Amino acid sequence: MNVREMPFVEHVGIAYAADGELLLSSRACVHNHVGTVHAAALFALAETQSGLCLQTLFAGDSPPAVLPLLRSSAVKYHAPANSAVHATASVSPEGQERFVTRFERKGRATVAVTVTLSDDTDTLVMSGEFSGLCKKLIS
Numbered sequence: 001m002n003v004r005e006m007p008f009v010e011h012v013g014i015a016y017a018a019d020g021e022l023l024l025s026s027r028a029c030v031h032n033h034v035g036t037v038h039a040a041a042l043f044a045l046a047e048t049q050s051g052l053c054l055q056t057l058f059a060g061d062s063p064p065a066v067l068p069l070l071r072s073s074a075v076k077y078h079a080p081a082n083s084a085v086h087a088t089a090s091v092s093p094e095g096q097e098r099f100v101t102r103f104e105r106k107g108r109a110t111v112a113v114t115v116t117l118s119d120d121t122d123t124l125v126m127s128g129e130f131s132g133l134c135k136k137l138i139s
Contacts, residue, residue, distance in 0.1 A: 003022070003048055003051060003052050003055075004016065006048075008044070009044070009048055012024065012030060012041055012044050012045075013025055013027060013029070013030065014044065014045055014048055017086055021049065021052075021086060021087055021088055021089075022045060022048055022049045022052060022086075022087045023045075023084055023085060023086045023087065024037065024041060024042070024044075024045045024084065024085045024087075025084045026081065026082065026083050026084055026085070034080075035082075036080035036081055036082055037080075037081035037082075037085060037125075039077060042077070042081065042085060042117055042125060042126050043073075043075060043126075045085060045087050045117060046073075046075065046087060046115040046117055046126060046128055046130065047070055047073065047115075047130060048087075049087035049088070049089045049115050050070070050073075050089050050113040050115050050130035050132060051068055051070070051132070052089065053089035053090065053091060053113045053115075054066075054068040054111065054113065054132045054134060055068065057091070057096065057099070057100075057111070057134075066134050066135065066136060066137060067134065067135050067137055068132050068133070068134045069132065069133050069134075069135075070130060070131070070132060070133075071110055071131045071132060071133040072130075072131045073128055073129065073130045073131065074128060074129050075126055075127065075128030075129075076126065076127055076128065077125070077126050078123075078124045078125060078126060078127065079119075079123050079124065079125050080125075081117070081119050081125045082119065083119045083120035083121070084119065084120050085117050085118070085119055085125055086117065086118050086119075086120075087115060087116070087117050088115070088116050088118075089113050089114065089115045089116075089130075090113070090114050091111055091112070091113055091114070092112075092114075095111055095112050096111065098111075099111035099134075103134060103136070107135065107136040108133065108134065108135040108136065109133075109134060110131050110132065110133050110134075111131070111132055111134065112129050112130070112131055112132075113129070113130045113131075113132055114127075114128075114129055115127065115128050115129075115130055
C-alpha cells in the first residue's frame with residue numbers, strides 16, 4: 001500500500017522525499033501554539049515512517065500478504081521543529097531475524113522499528129521506537 005493513499009496521512013501533508021523516506025513540510029496547519037511543528041504531527045510522521053519501514057520487509061509480496069499495525073511506541077522530543085521534518089527508520093538485523101523466524105512459525109510477530117526525525121538543519125527533533133505487529137493475511 002502506498003502510505004500517501006491513507007486519508008489521514010494526506011490530510012496531515014506527509015509526502016515522499018527524494019530519498020524515498022517521508023517528510024512533513026512546516027505549514028501553519030501543523031503548527032502548535034508557539035509556531036513550531038506540533039508534537040502530534042511529528043508523531044504522525046514517525047509512525048507513518050515506521051509503517052513504511054515494515055512494508056519494506058515484505059517488498060517481494062505482491063499483493064502484500066501482511067497487515068502491519070502499530071502495537072506500542074516510546075518517543076522522545078529533542079528540539080522544536082521550525083522547518084520541514086525528515087524521517088528515517090530502521091530495524092536492526094537481529095530484530096529482523098527474530099521477526100522473520102517468529103512470523104514464519106506463527107503467522108504473526110512484532111518487530112521494533114527505530115525512527116528519527118530531523119529538520120532541514122539536521123537537528124534531531126524526535127526519536128522513538130515503534131513496535132509493529134504484523135499478521136499474515138488469509139488468502
